[in-house]
Amino acid sequence: MGQHILACFVPKGICIESYEEHTFGEYILEFPNLSSAQVMELSTRLRLNRGKYLANLKTERIVEIIDKTIHLWLNPQYPLRKLAETLLPMITGYDAEIVRLELKRFLRGFRKKDLYRFLDEEFDNPGMLDNFRPRKSGGFTRAYGPELILHFFSGNVPGLPIWSMIMGLLLKSAGIGKTSSAEPLMAVLFAQSLAEVDENLAECLAVLPWKGGSAQFEDVLLERADAVVIYGSSKTVEKIKYKVRQPIPVLGYGHKISFAAIGREALTADRYQDTVHRLANDVSVYDQQSCLSPQLVFVERGGVISPQQFAQFLASELDRYEKRRPRAKLVDAEIHSIRSLRNRYEAVAISNPDIDVYASRAGTEWTVIYHGRPGFEGSPLNRTIHVFACQCLEEAFGHLRPYRSYLQSAGIAVAPERLEVLAHCLAQEGVSRITAIGQMTLGVSGWHHDARFNLADLVRFVDIERSAEQLAELYDPDVE
Incomplete structure (x- = not known):
């Protein structure tokens, strides 16, 4: 019994x-x-x-x-x-x-x-x-x-x-x-x-x-x-x-849709590995089912690693995370959504050098879609994320406005002198919560929900x- x-x-x-x-x-x-x-x-x-x-x-x-x-x-x-x-x-x-x-x-x-x-x-x-x-x-x-x-x-x-x-x-x-x-x-x-x-x-x-x-x-x-x-x-x-x-x-x-923004100063030789690790944790906790989880990330050029290299390192980190803490099993509709996204971008990548797809081999456990230009796209979740390269974060934030009614949290990794300026830009576009990457899924006591x-x-x-x-x-x- x-x-x-x-x-x-x-x-x-x-x-x-x-x-x-x-x-x-x-x-x-x-x-x-x-x-x-x-x-x-x-x-x-x-x-x-x-x-x-x-x-x-x-x-x-x-x-x-x-x-x-x-x-x-x-x-x-x-x-x-x-x-x-x-x-x-x-x-x-x-x-x-x-x-x-x-x-x-x-x-x-x-x-x-x-x-x-x-x-x-x-x-x-x-x-x-x-x-x-x-x-x-x-x-x-x-x-x-x-x-x-x-x-x-x-x-x-x-x-x-x-x-x-x-x-x-x-x-x-x-x-x-x-x-x-x-x-x-x-x-x-x-x-x-x-x-x-x-x-x-x-x-x-x-x-x-x-x-x-x-x-x-x-x-x-x-x-x-x-x-x-x-x-x-x-x-x-x-x-x-x-x-x-x-x-x-x-x-x-x-x-709601949340996202991350990573400045070049978080991609120095002594910092980029920690930055990748923090973001991978935000993506993996509860398989992005929380509205606080990032579905996309903007990555500035000019760091020790390029945005595309960042996407590759993120894919490797997600692979290691999957081996330690496997993703939940999905229903058929969820698997289909991820495979459809992969297939669509793999087809585009054949003729577009600005697109690349990094994905788990055995199944749909994790997926990273790299975009060589800034843009905006939601994710089918379950450890699937878009990486958008940009010259500067201010440029990338211009792509947020059409989605302002859906925006919630922004995980950010920038130098102190940029934080308030970029926070103002994000607020103008509809973001209501700005936090550190690695802490995105943990709402603090007293935060102004939505x-x-x-x-x-x-x-x-x-x-x-x-x-x-x-x-x-x-x-x-x-x-x-």
Whole structure:
């Protein structure tokens, strides 16, 4: 008999009578069979639990609870961490070592110091989440989070749902998270670990799987939610947004394209190998499934190695990476997309010396397409990247403008005196995050996801104006 693992988390009192089983090795994941009546009862229960407990907690206390939960996960011997490190590679197909390393890196970003940075980035005074706080212009302001947030999680990056769950808890919001069939486990395990630290707080969360688009669940919950947060394809985001009929905050994080930019000063004799290694890591982590992963790179001429040599070294590094940490197995459609791209450029390369293709021999494990001139093209992902040569990065950035609505992160490797100038150029073209190559897939606490706030966009600000404050003074019985 295999070990049974619940693929859901619900508050006490919600009775689930039957489950559907899916086997992964010696583990059996149990997915609940729910009715619309149970989902309605669940949303009501979460609101009640929040009102009794979470709504009355001070922000400092919430931070302490989350911090204690995260420190459980930072212990390599923690049973739920060991379970995640075992099961997530089976479920997602990602290399076990990548999952272990990246999950640890990701969770370290939610320790107490990082959560306080997160809050300080978004609120002049985070105390306004607890009480009315004085305003510089007079009067007072308080921020109220939604009572119930409905989260739609994506499954491309293990652990990503934790970001959304923590975001809601910091706003004192109850939350219902819909998991993805591609990764239905991590959010459940995190909720279970939260219950180990503070059972009452965990009672304000539910994590459930259901087939996307199921009207019997989504229509009910969209009517009852006070805010909606959506991760997924642009099509998924727009489809859910269309179904929201009430004037509530809806944050959608859909398809985005990230890229890298490498200056000649990062291609000196003592630096180019490190530069290649850093970029190969960004390309390989989670097989470019994250919207933070680079799909193309601009490389300046004038370094010790040429852009074409850079492409060749990158191909060799990706080959070494594949031997250490193999890419996940692909479905037929993904393989076809990569082979189609290769075939198209191999045909062009016959008559065009500005094009070259470097690819894994045995299969589609990695692909590097070299372009002798600057341009722009997205990738079919799964360790496939375009390398565009350019005389200077400013010239290359001119090719970004038609795609500005899709741009997100830029990993950059340039000298200090160029950083701010090039950052301004990138900002003008629509980029919202500029980071170091080698760090592209790791969003830091407090970053402005898709150029906006994470917390502040979900709250209601309530002001007590100075006139009301002054008038109240008149009614003080001790006033003279």
